[in-house]
Amino acid sequence: MSQRKMPQALKTATELGPILLFFGAYYLYDLYVATGAIMITTLISLGVSYYYERTLPAMPLVTAVVVTVFGGLTLYLNDDTFIKMKPTIIYALFAGALIAGLAMGKSFVQALFQNFWTLDDAGWKKLTLRLITFFGVMAIANELVWRNFSTDIWVNIKVFGFTAATFIFFVAQVPLLSRHGVTDPDNPAE
Numbered sequence: 001m002s003q004r005k006m007p008q009a010l011k012t013a014t015e016l017g018p019i020l021l022f023f024g025a026y027y028l029y030d031l032y033v034a035t036g037a038i039m040i041t042t043l044i045s046l047g048v049s050y051y052y053e054r055t056l057p058a059m060p061l062v063t064a065v066v067v068t069v070f071g072g073l074t075l076y077l078n079d080d081t082f083i084k085m086k087p088t089i090i091y092a093l094f095a096g097a098l099i100a101g102l103a104m105g106k107s108f109v110q111a112l113f114q115n116f117w118t119l120d121d122a123g124w125k126k127l128t129l130r131l132i133t134f135f136g137v138m139a140i141a142n143e144l145v146w147r148n149f150s151t152d153i154w155v156n157i158k159v160f161g162f163t164a165a166t167f168i169f170f171v172a173q174v175p176l177l178s179r180h181g182v183t184d185p186d187n188p189a190e
Contacts, residue, residue, distance in 0.1 A: 006052035014045035018067075023159040031151060032075060035083045039071040058112065059094070066090050084146035084154060087162065088139045095135035098128050123180020127173065134169050138162060 006014075018041040026034035046064045050056055066089050073082040101108040107124040109131060119127065142162070146154045 004052045006049070010048065010052075014048050018042045018045055019159055019163065023155065026155050031080050031083065031155075032078070034155075035071045035074045035080075039067055042067045058108075062093060063090055066093070080151065084142075084151075087142040087158060091135040091139035091142065095132050095139065098132045098135070102128060102132075117177055118182050119177065119180045120182050123176060126176055126180070130169075130173065130176070138165065141165075 018038050021041050022034045022038040024034075025037040042060075042064050046056065046060055049060060066086055070082040070086040070089065074080055098108055102125075107121075107128055109128045110119070110124045113127075142158070145157050149157075
C-alpha cells in the first residue's frame with residue numbers, strides 16, 4: 001500500500017489529542033480514568049499515524065510503549081506513582097538515546113528532523129546537545145513537581161507547563177536553525 005498524506009488537522013489531533021483527553025478525563029473523573037484515556041488515545045494516534053505514513057515514528061512509538069507499560073502498572077496496581085513517573089522516563093530515554101547517538105557518531109536528531117530542516121554538521125550537534133539538556137531538565141522538573149506537589153498541580157504543569165516549555169524551547173532554536181541552515185542539502189559544508 002502506498003503512503004497517504006496525513007491532513008495537518010489530523011496530525012495536530014494525533015499529537016495533542018492524548019494529552020488534552022488526559023486533562024479532560026482527569027478533571028471530569030480522576031487520574032485513573034485519565035490514565036486509561038491517555039493509553040487508549042496514544043495507541044489510536046499511533047495507529048492513525050501508521051495508517052497514513054506506513055511506518056511507526058520512533059518518538060511516538062517509544063512514548064506509546066512507556067504510556068502503555070506505566071499506565072498499565074498504574075491501573076493494575078492502583079498506584080498513581082507510575083503514571084507520574086512516565087514523563088521522567090520518556091525524557092530520560094530521549095536524552096539517553098541522543099547521548100548514545102553522539103557517542104556512536106550518529107545524529108538521531110538529524111534522522112528525525114531532516115525532512116523539516118537542513119543543517120550543517122555543527123548545527124545538528126548543537127541542536128542535539130540542546131535537546132539533551134532540555135530533556136534532562138524536563139525529567140528533573142517532572143520529578144520535582146510530582147514528588148513535592150499535589151496531583152492537581154502536577155497534572156496542570158504536565159499538560160500546560162511542559163507543553164509550553166516544549167513550544168518555547170523549539171521557538172528559541174530558530175536562531176540556531178537560521179545560522180546553521182544550508183541551502184544545498186547535497187553540500188552541507190556550503
